[in-house]
Amino acid sequence: NAGVTQTPKFQVLKTGQSMTLQCAQDMNHEYMSWYRQDPGMGLRLIHYSVGAGITDQGEVPNGYNVSRSTTEDFPLRLLSAAPSQTSVYFCASGRTGTGEQYFGPGTRLTVT
């Protein structure tokens, strides 16, 4: 099992550009989520999904879109990048109904 994979590992964007962060899991987990982590802080939930076709907002959803067309994939789209979105982004998956989540290695995004 590869677990949770994320691409790219690093990305630099200019203000106003858009991009998609990819996340995939091979554990057949229903639950997937995206977090961002700013320096010295804990993780904050952006969006989550409890199954294909079902998504919901977390604590900090503004500026981000998600979709879940398959169980395996949960991409995160930045619509118009801003310097405030400079952060490390983590994707996670888990079985619905538990708090045991498995995290990817992260994407380090810098917006200039």
Next chain:
Amino acid sequence: DAKTTQPTSMDCAEGRAANLPCNHSTISGNEYVYWYRQIHSQGPQYIIHGLKNNETNEMASLIITEDRKSSTLILPHATLRDTAVYYCIVRGVSNYQLIWGAGTKLIIKP
């Protein structure tokens, strides 16, 4: 979900037991206590969770007080690789979200 309070940082000597405390005085009856850790720049790693009984797995033990207002994560024989930020999180059964605080930075010293 209940809020948690953890010390900002702790040291422990290699080979000794590391005891990480967490206060969750407003925890309600159906909320679980979860522990994760994050080794420098990596994705967080699940360690253990419990409701009211003490729990043990291959990584750690979780001791929850009888009134459930606090808990302690125990790493029985700490190694240098256990240096990480440890997060204590309280989660309700029906809540999908994990609310992350700043955690405790544990430094294992040789």
